[in-house]
Amino acid sequence: MExxxxxxxIDELLVKRGFVESREKAQRMILAGNVKVEKTSGILKPSTKVHDDTQIVLEKLPQYVSRGGEKLAKALSFFHINPIGLVFLDIGASTGGFTDCLLQNHAKKVFALDVGYGLLHEKLRMNPKVFPLERRNIRYFSPKDLPEPIQGITVDVSFISLRLIFPVIDSLLPENGIGIALIKPQFEAGRDKVESGGLVRKKATHIQVLKDVLESARDNHLQLQGLTFSPIQGGEGNIEYLAYWRKWTHFFDKTEFGDIIRKEVQEAHRFFLIKMNEQKNNCEK
Incomplete structure (x- = not known):
């Protein structure tokens, strides 16, 4: 009897075969349409069951260890930032998406700081250019805690407002140092502005959040050089933003942020609305 x-x-099979390190990453690849399975038509879901000897083809392998790398990659390209030969502190490193992106753009060294432990991807942990700073809360971090001077800081934090850590960033960055941060409205807006599921949809809330964050940064000697939106949404589907600063202690730019902010919020919402409609149309075909 046979x-x-x-x-x-299918998400479990991707992990079992060693294509990816976790089911979460497998699910993201499947939902992005980057996984193809023989003799399977229609929309592939992470929960789709297939035979364990099924042939799998990956259309596009992830470039970075996490989605954060794609976000920072846009910032580097959009703002024309060149990390070559620079030493960075990556605040909220987690798995290491930002760190990975910096290294792939030839940063000299990255100090990967996170309040958690054991989160950094093994390939980065083994990289001699990466120095993990684990179980470290950035709010209680000082210049003397840095093993050596840095030229730039990247930030991707959750469950804390950037406004609480700007004073620390000010103390750590040298004059003319680079600052890049992912601005997450869901962790900046008041609780009454956050919908169920952690979503912040209203443009007015995004505008107020960006105004508050950019003004707080300026109060801490971070002078805005550029603002754009992240090319991919946050885990809950939130639109996020990327800001680029230089630390200038003796210069205070009194430029109003209103026009810049409104323009970026409008473009971000338009971009993701078009993207959502395209995905909907593809599903209906």
């Missing part, structure tokens, strides 16, 4: 072939979830 043995019955076993079936397994």
């Amino acid at each position: 043995e019955k072939r076993q079936k397994i979830r």
Whole structure:
């Protein structure tokens, strides 16, 4: 009697075969349409069950260890920032998406700081250019805690407002140092502005959040050089933004941020609305 072939979830199979390190990453690849399975038509879902010997083709391998790398990559390109030969502090490193992106753009060294432990991807942990600073809360970090001087700081934090850590960034960055941060409205807006599921949809809230963050940065000697939106949404589907600053202690730019902010918020919402409609149309075909 022929043995019955076993079936397994496609996201689990990707991990089992070693294509990716986690089911979360497998699910992102599947939902992005980057996984193809033989003799399977229609929309592939992470929960789709296939035979464990099914042939799998990956259309596009992730370039970075996490989605954060794609976000920072846009900032570097959009703002024309060149990390070559520079030493960075990556605040909120987590798995290391920002760190990975900096290294792929030839940063000299990255200090990967996070309040957690054991989160950094193994390939980065083994990289001699990466120095993990784990179980470290940035709010209680000082210049003497840095093993050596830095030229730039990247920030991707959750469950804390950037406004609480700008004074620390000011103390750590040298004059003319680079600052790049991911601005997440869901962690900047008041609780009454955050919908169920952690979503912040209203343009007015985004505008107020950006105004508050940019003004707070300026109060801490961070002079805005550019603002754009992240090319991919946050985990809850939130639109996020990227800001680029230089630390200038003896210069205070009194430029109003209103026009810049409104322009970026409008463009961000328009971009993701078009993207959502395209995905909807593809599903209906």
